[in-house]
Amino acid sequence: MKYLAIVATLLGAPAFACGPDTDCKINDRTYRVAMPDGHDGTTPVGAIVFSHGYRGSAAGLMRNRNLRRAISNMGLAFIALKSKEDDWVLPNSPRHMDSDGSDEFDYVDAVVADATKRHSIDTNRMVAAGFSAGGMMTWNLACARSDLFAGFVPISGTFWQRPPSSCVGPVANIIHIHGDSDPTVPLNGRPILNTHQGRVSDALEMYRDYGGFKQANPTRTNQLSCKNSVNRDGDVLNFCMFEGGHSFRSEYLRYAWEVFEKAGRL
Secondary structure (H helix, E strand, O other): OHHHHHOHHHOOOOOOOOOOOOOEEEOOEEEEEEOOOOOOOOOOEEEEEEEOOOOOOHHHHHHOHHHHHHHHHOOOEEEEEOOOOOOOOOOOEOOEOOOOOHHHHHHHHHHHHHHHHHOOEEEEEEEEEEEOHHHHHHHHHHHHOHHHOOEEEEEOOOOEOOOOOOOOOOOOOEEEEEEOOOOOOOOOOOEEOOEEEOOHHHHHHHHHHHHOOEEOOOEEOOOOEEEEEEOOOOOEEEEEEEOOOOOOOOHHHHHHHHHHHHOOOO
């Protein structure tokens, strides 16, 4: 994980106690972390690193009992990120059109370095996920920090305006999940202030070309209908839809984790 080596200056003061109910501080930023129930404090476990939606918070994510219980039942740590203000500062986002996203990417580097210093977390078994604006954050991380996580699960969010022309780093494993009648982040996007949301199909097409993905057999679960792609290295790029609007179920994370496991990525 090459990025972990460059974040020492971002970690600030020594590690004081923090967790699901108390902010962990990194300079002027924070996050929260919950280890799985009954963890012995020494056995390395994987982690879900989750980005909240617009005007959300790490504290709010930790209050989501279903989400927290689902991640704990998977035997994983739950790392909840927190935007500096109301939203993530990403390329082409409202009020931040000129951003390159680097401040957010450096923040995530620092969170991973800090959380893995405080807790026994296996850095080879971490998945980044997020909902709505957090899904947008997750797509940007997949493009800019692909070697930091074993997989990415953007839910109901994509790039602002359009995807970048290309990405950096090794090809990521991505499962995009979206409601088929989402009015908040429609599949084809919508105008927001001085910008607009991108088309999900454009993000998938860009990444399909970037990773050399080819169509694979579709799959279905009780809630999800998935169009799947795989490349010659066995990386996965899946697009899963559910009937409904702007929402998500905690079990979607279990589904994605199991797909990544089956692909040998975890």
